[in-house]
Amino acid sequence: MGFLEAVGQFKFLQQALIAGVVVATLCSVLSVYVVLKRMAFIGQGISHAAFGGIALGLVISDRLSSPEAWRNIVTAVFCVGVGMLIAGASRRGKLSADSAIGIFLAVSMALGVILISLRHQYTADLMTYLFGSILAITVGDVWAAAILAILVLVFVALLYKELLYYSFDEEMAAASGIPVGALHYLLVGVLALTIVVSVKIVGVVLVSAFLVIPGAAGKLLGLRFGPMMAAAVGVGVVSTVAGLYASHVMQVPSGAAIVAVQFIVFLAIMIAMRGRR
C-alpha cells in the first residue's frame, strides 16, 4: 500500500502527519533561537528530563481517572520545572551551565528508569519514549500540539523584536532596557512545553535534533533573521513529511527517520552553500 493511500485510510497516520507538521513548525521556529543563542545543550537537558517526567507521570496517573491526561500534565510540569532550574543555572548558578545540565540530564533519566522498574506493571515499549512512534499519537496529542503551536507563534510574533535583540546580544539588549531575564525564562519554558508535545512523535533522545538542525540549516543560507526562520520551518516540515513516509515504508521509528532526513537536507544545503562561496 502506498503512503498516500495509507494516509487516506488510516486515522493514526493522518494524526501522525498533522502532529508531525505542527511539531516540526514549532520546533523549527524555536530552533532559530536555540542555534543563535547556543542553547542546544539546554534543549538536550530538558528533553532527557522528559523521560523522568513521563515515568513520574506513569506512576502517579496509575491510580487516577483519565491517566493519559494526568500523565501529560505531570510530564509538562516536570519538564518546565527542570527547564527553569536549567535556565537559572545557565544564568547565575555557581555551577557552569553545562555541568548543571549534565547533572539534570543524567539524574532525570536515572529517575525515569528507577520509577519504570518499580512500577510492577507492563510499560509500553520504552523505545516509544526514547525514539518516538507514530502509532502512539492520539487525537489529544494533535490538539495539544496545535494549541501550543498557536501560543508559541503568538509569543514569537508579539515579542519578535525583543527576542531578536536578546538573540543578537543579551548584554546590549539588557543595557537598552529589554527584560532579557524574563525573555530567557519564557523561552526556556516554551522550549520545555514544546519538547513535551514533541516527545511522542520524536522521542526524548532525538527531539533535540528537531531543535537544532532546522535552525542550523537555515543559518547556513546566510539570510536575515525572518527569512532564516522561514527557511528553518521549511526544512523542518519537509523533513518531517519525508521522514514519516520513510518511517512507514521502512518500518522504522518515526523520530529516527525524520532526523535522518533532516540531516540529509542539512548536508545538501551545506554542500550547495559551500559551492557558492
Place this chain on the structure above:
Amino acid sequence: MAQSAPAAQPELIVDVDDVTFAWRETPVLERCVLKVPPGVLLGLIGPNGGGKTTLLKLMLGLLKPQSGSVRILGREAASLGSARSLIGYVPQRAEIDWSFPATARDVVLMGAFARAGALHRVPAQLRKRADELMELTGISDLADRMIGKLSGGQQQRVFVARALLPQPRLLLLDEPTIGIDTGGQEAFFNLIRDMQAQFNLTIIMSSHDLQHIRHVADSLACISRTVHWHDRAELLTEQDLKNLYACELDAFLTHEHQYHEHGRCYEPDNCPEER
C-alpha cells in the same frame, strides 16, 4: 598641583561614589570615585582585568555595586527604567556574534527596540533617524549588507549609529578600536569627536591604546581596582607613559596633574613612593 575629583554636583552625568564590586570572592573595584561632568570625553585606561569593563557595566546598570552608588544624571544606574535610553553603549567586539543573520540596518534599528516598546513596531520617525545616523557615520551604502560581511571599522560605525539612535546623552564605548587598523582607529576617533560635538554627548571610552586615547580624550581615568584621575590627558609626557607601562598605574601618580585614591601597585619594587 594635586587635583581631586570634582565635588558632587547636580549636573554630573556620571557619579561613581565610593563603589566596591567583587566577582564572587574576587575584588574587582575598591572604593572607586569618579565624577564626570557634561560634555567631557573621558578615556578609561588601565591593565587588563583592572576593572574598566566592570566599571562601564556598573554605569549601564548591568551590575550592582556591593557598596557605594553609581548615579547617572542623578538616578541610580541599576534602576533607570525607561531612562536607560539616555545611555548609548558600544560593547567590545569580541562579545558579538558576527555570523548573526542581520544586516547593518537591522542592527542599527535594534537601538530603537526598547523605545518603541513591546508589541509595537519601530515608529517611522525613528526609522528616519536611523537612516540619518547611517548617513552621518558613513555606512548608508552598507545598510543592506550582512553585519558579518563588513570590516571591523565599518562594524563599529554600525554600533555607534545603533547606540545613538535612542538619542542618548551619555555614550559608553568599551575598547572600540580593538581589531581595527591604525588608519581606521584614527578615523573612528574623529567620528566619535564629531558625534560628540553634533549631539552634545558626554563620552566615556575605555582603550588599551594609550598613545591614541590621550590625544582624543579630555581627561583620563586609570582603572586598576581603584580610580586614578588625570584631567589633562594631552600633557602626559613620554616618560609618564613609559612609567605607566613599567609599573601599570601607580607610576601615574608621579605626574603633577593627578588624583589618587587607594592606589595599588602591581610591581611594588618598581613603583614610586605612594603619597
